[in-house]
Amino acid sequence: MLTDTIGTILYEGKVYEGNDLDDMVELKDRVNGLIVDHVVKNNGGVVVGFAGEIESEGFYFIDPNESSMYGPTGFIFVDEKYLKNFPTIYGERTNSSVWFSKTNELYDELTNNSLFGKGKFKTSGYFLVYNYGMGWGPGGVLNEIISLDEDYKNLFTVEGGKSVGNSGIADDFVVVNYTVYDENDGLKEREYYYINNEYPKKVIIPVEYNYHYNLKEVINDNEFILQTEGYDEALDNVNMSSPHEIKCTITSEGILTEKIN
Structure with a gap:
């Protein structure tokens, strides 16, 4: 009781x-x-x-x-x-x-x-x-x-110490980061993927791996913006930053990216 x-x-x-x-x-x-x-x-x-x-x-x-x-x-x-x-x-x-x-x-x-x-x-x-x-x-x-x-199923598999993280969830898609660090916790590799909710498959977003990007804005059905505080994680000294934004355009050939700020 x-x-x-x-x-x-x-x-x-x-x-x-x-x-x-x-x-x-x-x-x-x-x-x-x-x-x-x-x-x-x-x-x-x-x-x-x-x-x-x-x-x-x-x-x-x-x-x-x-x-x-x-x-x-x-x-x-x-x-x-x-x-x-x-x-x-x-x-x-x-x-x-x-x-x-x-x-x-x-x-x-x-x-x-x-x-x-x-x-x-x-x-x-x-x-x-x-x-x-x-x-x-x-x-x-x-x-x-x-x-x-x-x-x-099997969209992101366990390989070489990689993990996945959430870089943004929109109504129609998710941005997933696929990351691996070395034995000293230094950034070794990171890839960003666009995953459409209706037809889930990995579409790579071609951006620099050493910056941590997150979804800032969905412009329309075919365009969205990623942003980063601009800390270069591949460097030993990450005190300096270069904040910027990346415009991503979804095409039949993949995703095109353009640095806009």
């Missing part, structure tokens, strides 16, 4: 309407079918942990490298229609994605399917942080792979 004693009062937990919490949250409270199983409060800050599974759908990205800061990890970037399944506190989420570690064989199943793909999942270990602390590691646990989109 999910009850506890606070003072002389038997506390069974309140049920929140909707999915938004406040700093009055306590252990055993319920929201969105989840049960609060961890609460820390200090100087106006709150950390809230939950017991229970959350269903979501979205793109996933895998970093399989043991040498990464948190070891092998993955992100699920949750589709907007599933965000309502994730509680908020004062209208805020700590993450709009699920950051999970390698804790079971499901991680390997995703990795072997493709380092980047799309699927539907059940995860646990969700938590919220409000005005508390400076940074948090991966807390999610992958409990079930409900389905995987077969169109993404």
